[in-house]
Amino acid sequence: MEEVRLMKGNEAIAHAVIRYGADGYFGYPITPQSEVLETLAELRPWETTGMVVLQAESEVAAINMVYGGAATGKAVMTSSSSPGISLKQEGISYLAASELPALILNVMRGGPGLGTIQPSQADYFQATKGGGHGDYHLIVLAPATVQEMTDFVALGFDLAFKYRTPAMILADGVVGQMMEKVVLPPQRPRRTEEEVRAQCPWAACGRGDRAERNVVTSLELDSARMEVNNNRFQATYRAIEEAEVRYQEYFTDDAEYLIVAFGSVARICLKAIEDARAAGVKVGMIRPITLWPFPSKEIARLSAQVKGILTVELNAGQMIEDVRLAVEGRVPVRHFGRMGGIVPNPGEVADTLRREFDVEL
Template identity: 80%
Template sequence: MAEEVVLMKGNEAIAHAAIRCGADGYFGYPITPQSEVLETLAELKPWETTGMVVLQAESEVAAINMVYGGAGSGKMVMTSSSSPGVSLKQEGISYLAGAELPCLIVNVMRGGPGLGTIQPSQADYFQTVKGGGHGDYKLIALAPASVQEMADFVALGFELAFKYRNPAIILADGVIGQMMEKVVLPAQKPRRTEAEIIEQCPWAATGKAKDRKPNIITSLELKPEAMEINNLRFQAKYREIEENEVRFE
């Protein structure tokens, strides 16, 4: 089968790759310099082909909580934004990490602090690698160096997120989001069936079955000793990810 090579922006590559890797849903809100992710998905209309849901939420806060809902049911869901918008999502990202829900977040960085500029920046590095929101959590961070890696890291981000039940983030910047390069797009994969989701995600809220206890999706733990056990388990998971998955040059 011949490779499919196209010329496109990094933001557009994210959108095409999301559809092709079998994503179930995208929930986002426009902000420069990443708006083309949402715009491209709206233009491609994957709900008519793969059944993928694409929704412009009323705010960044709404978008990340829609991701929480979709991830809680075992779906492959994602969002994208740029620096100030990602800051608005941080509480939801912390909740996702605390509930151990897999999802994909894309940050196409712009300059700050504050409202800053719409020009490219890489200033969200510390926010990303130190967690970002409240609590001792970490994200699986993938930093693309090309438009090709923007496309490649969508499937990889989902794979790692589900492997470790942890949010993953593609930490891009305005340059890669906006510049155009040749990209080899991945082959189209089918979305998982409900039966496959139940098999792969036995923890998910997919409807109570007779043969298991109810699945409860929450990051709340009122017993301090239980919360301590949770945090120790989280830190052990982060060490495992660091030992097995670091792939930088």
């Protein structure tokens, strides 16, 4: 039995990526996620598993190092926070178009622009709707606990390799900076070169005994072929939507009102729900764990049972658009959010329930 430890979400990410048996991490420091690179530097995995840890000269360099590593079939990741993730978008689009598995962590801070270093969820649109150019999706995982930060490293890599598409862990400053109990996974060995070749027959890791060399590129100047590529990407996205939706429900059995929230905000809402239930108001919650693919069917099902839905986000109202698409006007869907790095407290969520739905709390 692995021991229970106390650590920050960012530190847990660093431990988890080494223990996954990843081959490389390429990053550039930015608050509130600098502890990822710092912890990796302290743990010195290049001396144990042989994993590369490199502080690149910029975010753009780091994401292109990820592209290079991923093209050879290696398990590689990068991390940053909002402004740095914006810089990486070109590279992320290229990864998606080249059908390369990779893991990207965004510990969101308040924006737009250089903004603040405090928590935010204002990159929801960027993460779930593309972000870079072209028709593509990332698999987007939203951790609410330090344990999920840890577990989603392996989940993110596994999904990325299964579908040959980049995955993103979309966290916020709260989950990155807070400490709580965590159990780390056991150390897995890094794959051997032979295992990489067997798992990734598409990888550009030397022709060897293959008849043809592998070429990894996102360029296809022939429109007809580019459409074939796009159709293949879309087929992958439909398969992901079919099989990989993840979410957690809280008190939904008898809920008359539903909150939809993700990440740390879902925990703040859970406290408000505990208080509301103590006052006799039946509030439930669904917490999307995959923001893409989004749990639309589950929200549609719950919308048939409740009188109103409240989304709570650290932004001006982004996920609410996906909730409204799922609900199709059956019940009122309202938004409550704080911006610019302000994190609402449970009392503000209760106030909003009172105001929007006229409940007595």
